[in-house]
Amino acid sequence: DGGITQSPKYLFRKEGQNVTLSCEQNLNHDAMYWYRQDPGQGLRLIYYSQIVNDFQKGDIAEGYSVSREKKESFPLTVTSAQKNPTAFYLCASSVNTGELFFGEGSRLTVL
Amino acid sequence: SQQGEEDPQALSIQEGENATMNCSYKTSINNLQWYRQNSGRGLVHLILIRSNEREKHSGRLRVTLDTSKKSSSLLITASRAADTASYFCATERNTGGFKTIFGAGTRLFVKA
Numbered sequence: 001d002g003g004i005t006q007s008p009k010y011l012f013r014k015e016g017q018n019v020t021l022s023c024e025q026n027l028n029h030d031a032m033y034w035y036r037q038d039p040g041q042g043l044r045l046i047y048y049s050q051i052v053n054d055f056q057k058g059d060i061a062e063g064y065s066v067s068r069e070k071k072e073s074f075p076l077t078v079t080s081a082q083k084n085p086t087a088f089y090l091c092a093s094s095v096n097t098g099e100l101f102f103g104e105g106s107r108l109t110v111l
Numbered sequence: 112s113q114q115g116e117e118d119p120q121a122l123s124i125q126e127g128e129n130a131t132m133n134c135s136y137k138t139s140i141n142n143l144q145w146y147r148q149n150s151g152r153g154l155v156h157l158i159l160i161r162s163n164e165r166e167k168h169s170g171r172l173r174v175t176l177d178t179s180k181k182s183s184s185l186l187i188t189a190s191r192a193a194d195t196a197s198y199f200c201a202t203e204r205n206t207g208g209f210k211t212i213f214g215a216g217t218r219l220f221v222k223a
Contacts, residue, residue, distance in 0.1 A: 004153075033211070042199060042215040043154075058210070090153055097141065097203060100211060102153035 002027045006091050006103035013078070013085065013110050021076045021106045023091035032074035033092040033100065036060060043090060049074055078108060086110045117200055121218045130187040132217040134200030135180075143176055144201045145185050148216070154199065157185075192223040 004025045013019045023032065031050045035043035045058030049068040063082025068074055074093075078085045088107050092100040118133045134143070142161045146154040160167045160176045160183065167174045173186040187194055199216045 035213070040218075043213040045210065045212060048210065059212075088151075092154075094211075099144065099156045099159055100146075100154070100201070102155070104153045105151070107151075 004091060004093055004101055004103035006089075006106050009104065009106060011106060011108045013108060015110060016080045018077055018079050019108065021078070021089055021091075021108070023074045023076065023103060024072055025074075025093045025101070026072060027093055027101060028071070029093035029095055029101070030071070031094045031097075032068070033094070034058075034064070034066065034074070034076045035090045035092065037088040037090060037105075046076065046089075117198070117214045117217045119217060120215070121220070123220045123222065124190060126190060126192055126221055126223050128190055128221075130190050130194070130219055130221070132185045132198050132200075132219070134183045134185070134214055136183075136200075136202045136214075137181065138202075138204060140178075140202040140204055142203050143174075143183050144203070144211070145172075145174060145183075146199045146201060146213075148197045148199065150196075157198075187219075190219075190221045192221050195219060195221045 007022045033048040034046040037043050044060050046064050047066045049055035052071050055068050065077045088105050090105045091103045094100045116135050144159045145157045148154045158169045158174050160174050171188045176183045197216045197218050199213050201211050201213045203211045
């Protein structure tokens, strides 16, 4: 079945460590997105990419990095520069405009 | 920054009642979308309304859009306990790249 797969579902990180969250889609979508969600809050855009080898910063890009080397993949690295990384991370894709298709999310906890 | 703001933040109703959620936004948009999120899960797309449309229906959902007031509403008729979830509006802007921005959401609880 087509969809978006995020892994891992749960991740624990020690302070000072970088971690990478995986996002893979087989929907043949051009655009992909990373959002962060804090408890009881809405989604805030971290990075988005509309085409392979190109991506733009969202509203809260500081402390995060991404790459888009393949159409299917848009990994997010949470670096040690991100001061408060504990959150629920959601990846999405779309056919450039319109409906977003979401993965099931990755919950990152800093110990 | 959040483009959309939902109102109310939380809503509790009895099964069978209608639920209305509102969304206001700040800048011009290409379209407005509503999503649903069950606790701890990803978001699921419900309905999209374009800036030149005023009303749209999908099953028990009715969405309206008033671009002059920069607002939208989502009506769920004859609610069910399974409708319990958070509902988010999202607006798409063309800012040199298409960006979809979400509001803080309305938490709906439907009592059986």
